[in-house]
Amino acid sequence: MQQSVAFHSQGFLPPEHYDQIFSAHGTIMIFFVAMPFMIGLMNFVVPLQLGVRDVAFPTLNSVGFWLTATGALLVNISLVIGEFARNGWLPYPPLSELAYSPGVGVDYYLWSLEISGVGTLVAGINLVTTVLKVRTRGMHYLRMPMFCWTTLATNLLIVAAFPILTATLAMLLLDRYLGFHFFSNEAGGNVMMFVNLIWAWGHPEVYILVLPAFGIFSEVISTFSGKPLFGYRSMVAATMAICILSFMVWLHHFFTMGAGADVNAIFGIATMIIAVPTGVKVFNWLFTMYGGRVRFQTPLLWSIGFMVTFIIGGMTGVLLAVPPADFVLHNSLFLVAHFHNVIIGGVLFGAFAGYTYWFPKAFGFKLHEGLGRAAFWCWLIGFYVAFMPLYVLGLLGMTRRIQHYDVLEWHPWLVVAACGAALILCGIVFQIAQLALSIRRRAELRDDTGDPWDGRSLEWATSSPPPPFNFAFLPEVLGEDAFWRLKSRANEQSGTDQAPEYRDIEIPRNSPTGFVCAFFATVMGFALIWHIWWMVAVGAIGAFATFVVFSWRDKDEDVVPAEEVARIDRRNKSQRHAILRGEAAQ
Amino acid sequence: MSTIALTEVHQGSLASRDWSGPAPKRIVTGYGFWIFILSDMIMFSAFFATYAVLLGQTAGGPTGHDLFDLRNVAVETAFLLASSFTCGLATIAADTRSTTWFQLAMAVTCAFGLGFLAIEGREFASLVARGAGPTRSAFLSAFFTLVGTHGLHVSAGVLWLLTMMAQVFAKGFRADILRRILCFALFWHALDIIWIAVFTVVYLLGSAP
Numbered sequence: 001m002q003q004s005v006a007f008h009s010q011g012f013l014p015p016e017h018y019d020q021i022f023s024a025h026g027t028i029m030i031f032f033v034a035m036p037f038m039i040g041l042m043n044f045v046v047p048l049q050l051g052v053r054d055v056a057f058p059t060l061n062s063v064g065f066w067l068t069a070t071g072a073l074l075v076n077i078s079l080v081i082g083e084f085a086r087n088g089w090l091p092y093p094p095l096s097e098l099a100y101s102p103g104v105g106v107d108y109y110l111w112s113l114e115i116s117g118v119g120t121l122v123a124g125i126n127l128v129t130t131v132l133k134v135r136t137r138g139m140h141y142l143r144m145p146m147f148c149w150t151t152l153a154t155n156l157l158i159v160a161a162f163p164i165l166t167a168t169l170a171m172l173l174l175d176r177y178l179g180f181h182f183f184s185n186e187a188g189g190n191v192m193m194f195v196n197l198i199w200a201w202g203h204p205e206v207y208i209l210v211l212p213a214f215g216i217f218s219e220v221i222s223t224f225s226g227k228p229l230f231g232y233r234s235m236v237a238a239t240m241a242i243c244i245l246s247f248m249v250w251l252h253h254f255f256t257m258g259a260g261a262d263v264n265a266i267f268g269i270a271t272m273i274i275a276v277p278t279g280v281k282v283f284n285w286l287f288t289m290y291g292g293r294v295r296f297q298t299p300l301l302w303s304i305g306f307m308v309t310f311i312i313g314g315m316t317g318v319l320l321a322v323p324p325a326d327f328v329l330h331n332s333l334f335l336v337a338h339f340h341n342v343i344i345g346g347v348l349f350g351a352f353a354g355y356t357y358w359f360p361k362a363f364g365f366k367l368h369e370g371l372g373r374a375a376f377w378c379w380l381i382g383f384y385v386a387f388m389p390l391y392v393l394g395l396l397g398m399t400r401r402i403q404h405y406d407v408l409e410w411h412p413w414l415v416v417a418a419c420g421a422a423l424i425l426c427g428i429v430f431q432i433a434q435l436a437l438s439i440r441r442r443a444e445l446r447d448d449t450g451d452p453w454d455g456r457s458l459e460w461a462t463s464s465p466p467p468p469f470n471f472a473f474l475p476e477v478l479g480e481d482a483f484w485r486l487k488s489r490a491n492e493q494s495g496t497d498q499a500p501e502y503r504d505i506e507i508p509r510n511s512p513t514g515f516v517c518a519f520f521a522t523v524m525g526f527a528l529i530w531h532i533w534w535m536v537a538v539g540a541i542g543a544f545a546t547f548v549v550f551s552w553r554d555k556d557e558d559v560v561p562a563e564e565v566a567r568i569d570r571r572n573k574s575q576r577h578a579i580l581r582g583e584a585a586q
Numbered sequence: 587m588s589t590i591a592l593t594e595v596h597q598g599s600l601a602s603r604d605w606s607g608p609a610p611k612r613i614v615t616g617y618g619f620w621i622f623i624l625s626d627m628i629m630f631s632a633f634f635a636t637y638a639v640l641l642g643q644t645a646g647g648p649t650g651h652d653l654f655d656l657r658n659v660a661v662e663t664a665f666l667l668a669s670s671f672t673c674g675l676a677t678i679a680a681d682t683r684s685t686t687w688f689q690l691a692m693a694v695t696c697a698f699g700l701g702f703l704a705i706e707g708r709e710f711a712s713l714v715a716r717g718a719g720p721t722r723s724a725f726l727s728a729f730f731t732l733v734g735t736h737g738l739h740v741s742a743g744v745l746w747l748l749t750m751m752a753q754v755f756a757k758g759f760r761a762d763i764l765r766r767i768l769c770f771a772l773f774w775h776a777l778d779i780i781w782i783a784v785f786t787v788v789y790l791l792g793s794a795p
Contacts, residue, residue, distance in 0.1 A: 188643025188724030
């Protein structure tokens with residue numbers, strides 16, 4: 001954001017516009033980049049890792065996905081029709097109340113998050129149920145890959161935290177639409193209650209973003225070190241500890257509220273305690289790499305970059321957790337540097353590691369390695385050049401969300417930061433080029449083994465891309481690192497390939513329900529923003545009708561006949577065996 | 587691809603003792619719906635917490651003691667608890683595949699639900715008429731929102747109930763419809779539990795002088 005800061009001038013953008021830009025930046029990045037990216041990876045990977053054919057509720061899941069798309073669409077519509085919110089990524093009252101934000105900007109924000117929040121909740125319910133109830137034979141809890149554990153923790157957080165967001169935003173909507181007095185200055189409303197409620201959701205949200213990234217790094221580091229994850233059980237314990245602790249620290253987002261020294265001290269200490277399980281995780285990753293046969297490919301580079309960067313971000317976080325320090329640093333660029341440090345270094349690097357790691361599983365060919373490395377180095381160096389100066393600027397007293405400035409000593413640091421942003425841009429260009437080039441050269445990057453990285457968990461046991469039914473036979477799991485065991489056993493007793501008996505497989509039917517439902521939700525959201533009441537009714541009735549039509553269908557599953565299963569499975573197996581024989585001969 | 591098994595822990599017969607594969611659909615559906623109910627209760631708890639914070643913020647307007655009519659609330663509670671009983675009868679009827687009893691029990695449940703909504707609507711209307719609407723004070727905003735959210739849930743439940751009656755009428759007791767009846771019953775009983783909390787926290791505590 002610092003590029004839009006102008007020295008000795010009126011600013012590149014007028015203040016109203018600049019305020020919309022940083023509000024939309026935060027909202028889009030958190031709700032419509034980071035979360036869908038992570039939830040998307042979970043949806044793809046978790047059923048494969050659990051060795052099953054699908055998630056618990058496929059159609060509901062699709063509804064959730066399309067409702068998220070509705071939210072993103074509404075935010076983008078605000079670029080063209082009307083305006084977006086100008087009060088940051090969290091609409092603190094009283095600024096967000098009707099008296100001070102009379103336009104439709106806040107309404108766009110509120111309705112898009114209410115609708116996409118329902119989508120997120122649906123995804124959470126689906127994935128919790130999947131991990132807890134839909135696992136293959138022998139996959140008991142302490143045999144699940146780490147990514148499944150972090151998925152469970154993340155989605156428990158979603159189920160427990162998102163209803164609070166829904167309720168809080170609903171109260172703000174009631175204030176704005178019907179003149180209620182939850183957060184108003186008059187008639188007994190309580191502004192600080194909003195801040196408390198929003199962070200009771202907002203802090204768990206931070207872990208909703210970063211826990212799946214921790215899972216991805218665990219998978220990547222263990223695979224590319226050729227070793228089981230060090231301290232698997234302590235990793236599980238640390239994940240669940242973070243899951244619970246994340247609900248006990250929300251007050252550190254507003255130490256300056258004036259809750260008093262005792263309350264601040266308790267929340268400061270609680271915040272520092274979270275660094276303990278996180279530290280356990282970092283040591284586990286390091287010990288996993290220690291003594292391993294480490295292959296420095298792009299996913300692992302992202303993971304190492306993450307460890308270094310995230311530790312710095314974590315330590316500045318502990319600094320901010322000291323209430324007296326927070327009084328100085330609150331609302332400064334130090335804070336901005338801190339959360340970009342953990343979100344870029346943690347969540348985004350995790351997303352990129354997962355993207356590179358699971359891309360061949362999803363599409364059957366790898367991403368170009370050289371361009372991936374180039375992108376990584378641009379991102380990593382660019383990140384440090386762009387955000388380290390912001391720590392200094394924060395200490396120099398520069399507050400966040402400044403549209404223009406006249407302080408001479410800030411200027412050189414902001415110029416350096418802008419150079420860093422340019423480097424990050426290079427990284428993004430390399431990533432786009434990588435995708436384009438990899439698609440063009442997909443023939444030579446093709447992976448027929450289904451196991452391009454010598455993986456350890458069950459997603460690598462099936463072909464890439466997986467058939468619609470994932471596995472012809474649900475694998476039986478005998479311990480941790482299920483696929484690694486299968487491979488080891490297969491090598492010991494190679495050649496004992498008994499002809500299996502294929503059976504019909506039922507898979508859920510494709511259904512347009514999610515799309516149609518989200519269409520009506522979009523209509524309804526748009527109508528609510530612009531107070532077009534008849535259209536609200538149309539949207540609501542349409543959405544209900546969609547569900548009734550869906551529930552009236554007589555057939556909810558398609559059958560893949562046994563011959564088809566056999567044909568697909570034999571083809572995949574023979575391809576794989578040919579490659580394995582070729583490698584063995586070399 | 588030569589691989590070495592690094593840690594082969596011999597668990598042998600313990601191998602797959604306590605997880606025998608994906609749970610059956612009925613279990614998965616019920617379980618997922620329970621999780622939804624828990625998340626819904628967290629949403630209610632946010633409204634309860636808000637109500638507790640704003641309880642004293644009457645802005646010089648009426649308090650719960652001035653407004654609540656416990657006799658009215660007792661009738662409401664009786665309606666809702668009775669509807670939960672008849673909803674249980676509907677579940678038993680569905681288990682024994684008795685269409686007549688199912689439709690009858692559901693119809694009675696629906697009548698009780700609508701009766702509850704009518705009483706609540708009358709209460710809200712009279713409050714607004716007395717100048718004690720939700721815009722009067724933060725306390726009343728919180729009251730209307732908490733109780734109204736429960737009322738909206740009951741309304742959605744009635745809509746769902748009618749849909750289930752129509753489905754059983756049109757399609758009979760199919761496996762997927764039975765699963766939906768299970769979820770509906772969970773939902774309806776959960777609303778009762780929330781009402782008990784509303785009754786206690788809002789009306790009983792609120793009408794104390």
